[in-house]
Amino acid sequence: MWCSGASGTPKGHSLAAARRRPPAIPGWVTRCSYRWNVTLVVDAELNPAQQEVLDVLGASRDSWPQFEPGLRAELRHELEVTLEPLAHALERVGAAPRTFTKHDLSSIHGCEERFMAEHAAGFPGWSVPKARGVVAHKAIELSMHVRDEVVPLHLVDEALARLTEKDSGLGSWMQTITEFDRAELTGEAVDRVSKFVECWPKLKPAWRPVLESKLIVDLCDERVSLRGKVDLTLGMAQGTAAGKVLVDLKTGGFAPEHLDDLRFYALLEAIRLGVPPRRVATYYLDAGRFVPADVTVDSLFSAVARVVGGVQVLVELVAGGRPAVLRTGPACRWCPLLVGCETGRLSIGDGG
């Protein structure tokens, strides 16, 4: 067994389960547990949603799963060996080096026709829907260090100012947007930040919170690169004990690929650090609810298989000339190809 301890036993996180047990103490601080207990008593004015955050993400140090030190090398080896012939095939048609993000993998495993259209078009540029998450995360990051009362609009204003000054593609776009786009961006970011502040306890520096944490794994002599950016990480590993949790903050509702996205991030973290996160979770801000999953060796290797499967599909489409497969689903409603796609229109009841 690679992993021992409580890794295969998800902790109950339902309200009923939470009522049965005493309030959880976050487990990623060990030396100061007494001070933590006291702090939590002082900060005890948590609403039920905030308490649930502690219940779902917290765990005592002795329950953290241990992972074998060789896991990192084994995951990398599995990826390198299976991707090598695919990287070679991509190179032959000039499609390597190639970077894969969680969005690429979700797209490849969804409608191939849409993926190929996006692949050909490249990055479409920044827009309000693309920028609102970055602005909100910057504002949440600032909220950790504000000593006065946290006012979401003030945080978002400050985040906008700082991001606009940055020497980046996003900064350049923000310098040129209209007053109305800026107003829309502000409103959408304030909505996210307000919900976060309402539903989460204030992030304490001792929890080691990091917003927009980048993860990079280069493989096969840098011909294939896997990249991610985690919305929020909390805690850290100690030795080979997994103490970190990764959180994706989302508006809208649940989709199965959200868990796949987080398993992909867990895989990148496991290869980067040698110890995977203890738990991953999607937090739905509009609903104030978690969908968490414990990280296991099996889930890491299933993430490996999903990466390899995605690269394989890309090779079949761009190097093998296989026709792209249409796959209908809820995403057809906002697909840019919908107007010309009869299959997609029929699937959403718009045959005309």
Ligand code: SF4
């Ligand atoms: S409308 Fe649906 S089926 Fe058609 S290309 Fe878009 S995602 Fe695919």
